[in-house]
Amino acid sequence: MGNVIKKSVVGIVIGGILFGATNALGFPLVFQMLFFGYAMLGTVVFIILDLPPLKPFGGIKAAGALIGFYVILSAAYVAGGAVWPQFDPEDEKGKIDKILKPKREHYESGKVDVLLQRAKALDEKTKELTARLQALGVAQAPADQKAGGGGAPTATTAAAGGDVAKLGAEQWELQECYNCHKLNGEGGKKRGPELDNIGNLLTADEIALKILDPKSYKAEGFEKEYEKGKMPDKYKDLMEPSDVQALAVWLAGYKNASVNTPKPIKMK
Amino acid sequence: MLLNLIGSITLFVIDGPTSFMNTPVRAEGVSPAEFLATASLWDKVFNYSWMPLNLHRLVGNVTFGGFIAGLIAAYMFMGSKKQEDRAYYDWMGFVGNMIGVGALLFLPFMGYLLSYELCDYDASICPYMMADQLSMFFEMQGAMVGLIFLASNYYIWLSMKRIEGVERVRMTVLAPIVMVLLPIVMTKVLTDYPVPDATSLAFLLPLLLAPAILGRFIPLTVSSSTVIKVGFLMVVVGTAIWMTPHGFVPTGAKLVAELELPSDWNFLALMPAKNSAAFTLIFVTVVNYVIYNRAVSQGTIVWGKIDFASQFVLVFLAFSAIWTMGLMGAVRSLLRKYFHAYNLLPDFTAESFTPTLSYSAWWITGITVTFFAVVSFAILVTLRPSDSKGHAHEGSPVPAGAK
Structure with a gap:
């Protein structure tokens, strides 16, 4: 227990130094907290390294421990995903609607191929007309x-x-x-x-x-x-x-x- | 062998349509729809991201297989009643973990190759992935990779503890020095000579090989415990570098000074620093395995006597690795943006948007838990420890030389 307290104190001191140093270097508060968090992660790691060995157990106790472990992991990862800044899909939905609107209209009308053919035919016609106009000495299209x-x-x-x-x-x-x-x-x-x-x-x-x-x-x-x-x-x-x-x-x-x-x- | 070959071929075939959806075959100056009409089946399969995805998933599957073997071993170890069985499953867990970690070391490179090809296919994918809508998915990835490397090294640490005579194992002082210097030197070198400029190797190779070559001539050594502890410190530092973002915002459009790294420190958020962080994690793990092997050759492994906590580490590694695969799979799939097949077939459904990381985390967790429930059930009904019914022992279940 003494070891845990000693390492916790060292970790908090290092975290404090990192917090102060990043503050002095002009890092925003959120980064200062992040660096403090890294120090805490290191503290936990070094505390775990010197934990006494876990005595073996089996049967129902092991099954219960495993289920509990899975619940903790699941909760930690769901929470982990939630702590980061979240992108708001609403910001994107309007954009996507606008981008896809013409394509949606083409698809919904079910005339994509027809439209392509029409576009090609129009293109041909334009070229033909341009050529005729050029032949007549008129300005380009x-x-x-x-x-x-x-x-x-x-x-x-x-x-x-x-x-x-x-x-x-x-x-x-x-x-x-x-x-x-x-x-x-x-x-x-x-x-x-x-x-x-x-x-x-x-x-x-x-x-x-x-x-x-x-x-x-x-x-x-x-x-x-x-x-x-x-x-x-x-x-x-x-x-x-x-x-x-x-x-x-x-x-x-x-x-x-x-x-x-x-x-x-x-x-x- | 045949099973592995069939499995790999099946994987490659599945990757064909999957990668096609991300990077449909195309040609310069021709619209995808037009080019598709003339493309052969092979053209469609052999698209931009097919081979990178094959390599990424192949290595990922070896990692997956190793960690699942470790998971099975952990279950069996917990259920074992005899010392002989515990010894066997302890060995199995160690080997499973070694295969998993061994393949894991290559995964960052394979992931880098895949993302490099995706960005090469369409440069707009890169900011979408790294700086915009999916940027926080990569923050989560950094956290997960860091945890996985911490856990795999912790497993080595616990494995070392059951080796008799480990206290006599020493290593050159250059090993921990290089561990500490690596992220700093590598960031500087890769900034000056970015990937794929081979000049960087002229600086990095001597540094990486220094412990193995110069270490023979320098008599200063440190204990294995010191090397591993410095290694843990550097895994935390590597994770910190990996996770430090350019800004605490989900998209670049929302970036304000209060949430952004100071410009002098922006290098921490750039690729040279991230690559250095990844390489530091890998280097530390390799050094730890070298120490472990040295301990094995100089001492005696007492199989079955490993700290019971190690079995939870194996479970953790399997769960976390599969969760991370789910996360990166979500990223790969979301890179298609509002298309079923990128830039080819638009997705007009109401779900055609980038979900939040939080929402994705729920789904990934749900899928991982379901998978584990199925695997756990399968282990329970097929492999549960039982008294052997008159099996004639074919030899020692543990490697020769073990106690």
């Missing part, structure tokens, strides 16, 4: 069609309605672009370039192209990330063309020359 395909004009319409900033910002959040890119001083882990000055380097259509085909542009200084294909090549499947366009137009509005957004190099 709108840029948004080039970037986003057949359905792209929706965003342009939204932009005309003044909602583009809202839609673009919403897509930035929904697609979690902030995980890799810094914007307005927030987000990013140096996985991708900071984008506050992207509007001075790329047009909205070029940004849209980069989103749809990450290999189309390479940011200077991000050669390794480019080679490894760090930017996911999935947004052409995940996002509606109108959403891509809204995000691109919104980003093109960022023209903060004081931020060193790396120069994009055309690759394709």
Whole structure:
């Protein structure tokens, strides 16, 4: 028992030192408590090391001890899972609903294949019309069609309605672009370039192209990330063309020359 | 052998669709749906995460098998009435634990390989896993791994106590010194030369091999008990490094200064530090097994005389290892986000969201308890200790040289 008290005192002293040291070093309170907790874990470990041997027992007593042990373990792990900060699924549900809404509509209508065929047919028709217009010497088809395909004009319409900033910002959040890119001083882990000055380097259509085909542009200084294909090549499947366009137009509005957004190099 | 081969092949086959759901086959510039239409069955099976998942689960299953053998041995030891049986099940528990821990040492690397491939497939998986919705699952993983390593080393500690002559076993003083230095040096080296830069090995290999090579020329030694106690200290330190998060928040979006590591100490939350922590746990366990083997060769094991608490350690290891497998299985499955097959087949059900760690912990515990109830029942009805009915002894049930 004396040994237990001695080790407990040593553990509390070490925990106190860690608490004080982390406080002096500017750690937030929660980390100070965490380091104190580590000291307590070490104390328990060193107390257990010198515990006297447990005498063998069997039969009902052993069965009862085992069941009790399982109950303690189960309770400890359930409680352990509950003590950490919990992600609120409600934060995500709204996002998921918005992302999946167009796909849900396609699926629910049960016309995915039909829609794909229609899109392809429309695409063919557009190409045919463009070729005819070019032959007649008329200007090319709108840029948004080039970037986003057949359905792209929706965003342009939204932009005309003044909602583009809202839609673009919403897509930035929904697609979690902030995980890799810094914007307005927030987000990013140096996985991708900071984008506050992207509007001075790329047009909205070029940004849209980069989103749809990450290999189309390479940011200077991000050669390794480019080679490894760090930017996911999935947004052409995940996002509606109108959403891509809204995000691109919104980003093109960022023209903060004081931020060193790396120069994009055309690759394709 | 044949059974193991069939089991492994079955595992690899099961991993095909499982890994496909995480990382469906794809090609640059082609939509998954379009590419899928032209992909062969082999293309679909041999997707990005198939082989890493195979390796991860193969090693995980060896760990599982070892710890379950330890669990069976613990039950049988508790139910044994004869010293001869206790000796046998003590040996069985030790071997089961050794297989479990031996495979466990490779699990962090296999897990790292799998997560590396998943992140390589889609970089957005990484922050979702480590910095956002699932980040606290990895906090729990750190706690569980720390507890498992503490328990497995405690089992070695208790095993040492039943070896006669253990007090004479000594080891070079470099072993505990390297244990203490390892997390510091390794964090620095891996920060300067990140994985997979092989330059890091030029610094780390000499350090790791120093006890074995330089130790022969340095006469200073310490007792086995001191080495193991320093080892326990470093397992606690390794666990602490593993568990220290960048911020006490479930998602990066909720990070505020009051819950974030100071920027000067942020390296504690980065991969070099986490890798160093994992390697410290492994290094300590390997050193402890080296000491144990030295004790066995210099002393005499008294099988059956192990501290009775060790049987609860075996039960703890089996329960905790399986619980952790459930936790990491939940992570792997949740990485599909709101898809049945990632980016291919959306999940429109009401359950299409990331659950809380607390909710997941309930389910994982429930599944683990159910599994243990089934296994315990199976052991009870098939293997319960009974008086032998005229069995002719085929030899000693314990290894030669044991008392």
